[in-house]
Amino acid sequence: MTQTEGRASGSIRLLLADDQDLVRGGLAALLSLEPDLEVVAEVGRGDEVLEAVRQQSPDVALLDIEMPGLDGIEAARQVSESSLACQSLIVTTFGRPGYLRRAMDAGASGFVVKDTPAAQLAQMVRRVAAGERVVDPTLAADSLAGGINPLTEREQEVLRAAREGGTTRKLAQRLHLTEGTVRNHLSSAIGKTEADNRHDAVRVAVERGWL
Structure with missing residues (x-):
């Protein structure tokens, strides 16, 4: 400093x-x-x-x-x-x-x-x-x-974790959520970003400044 x-x-x-x-x-x-x-x-x-x-x-x-x-x-x-x-x-x-x-x-x-x-x-x-x-x-x-960010705070959190990589089980452990909850949030985020998969959803969200 x-x-x-x-x-x-x-x-x-x-x-x-x-x-x-x-x-x-x-x-x-x-x-x-x-x-x-x-x-x-x-x-x-x-x-x-x-x-x-x-x-x-x-x-x-x-x-x-x-x-x-x-x-x-x-x-x-x-x-x-x-x-x-x-x-x-x-x-x-x-x-x-x-x-x-x-x-x-x-x-x-x-x-x-x-x-x-x-x-x-x-x-x-x-x-x-x-x-x-x-x-x-x-x-x-x-x-x-461009409209507002359609992702909820939890969906953003899950995508940030997915950005770091790992299986659904690893994401669930890292976020202290169940695997089913993680899958649901990923599915919702993929739909909202009109992506093909979680990696594509992360890419779209980053490009649009949503993460």
């Missing part, structure tokens, strides 16, 4: 969470060029976000989605459910409509893709810090066109 000192007292404090050091460093360098933005912490794991927010008191946490330990959407949920005065902005390569819906449901205040121009990203950070919600307009349109 790193800190940046010597900024003006009225600056917006930022936490950056991304498992790619080069990306995180580049983002920190770009945002630090803005006179009113101050990067006070950087982490490379999703399960480090909440503690870093507690320790450094950032105004905005910029979160990647795919990180070890915990994904950025669940990290945003933890921050949202805490009593800490920090807003979350998802900044990711994976601009999937399903991810956008999940992020907003988790309490994130914004969702943008990493190829957003630096000046535009800085302005979005300011808006999030001011209590506004910001969403990439193309993603917003795609999300509306």
Whole structure:
């Protein structure tokens, strides 16, 4: 974790969470060029976000989605459910409509893709810090066109387990469910994704950002 000192007292404090050091460093360098933005912490794991927010008191946490330990959407949920005065902005390569819906449901205040121009990203950070919600307009349109996630929480849980592999018996043991219950949830998920089998259902759900 790193800190940046010597900024003006009225600056917006930022936490950056991304498992790619080069990306995180580049983002920190770009945002630090803005006179009113101050990067006070950087982490490379999703399960480090909440503690870093507690320790450094950032105004905005910029979160990647795919990180070890915990994904950025669940990290945003933890921050949202805490009593800490920090807003979350998802900044990711994976601009999937399903991810956008999940992020907003988790309490994130914004969702943008990493190829957003630096000046535009800085302005979005300011808006999030001011209590506004910001969403990439193309993603917003795609999300509306794509419809809601049809999978129940339990079906998502079963598909996530199936993504890791294993027989139905192994999935049941891992999830503390009966084999029949696992089969029922898999069958339902396969139908809802219009897939041929569980592996295809996982692929469809991931591509649409439902997992």
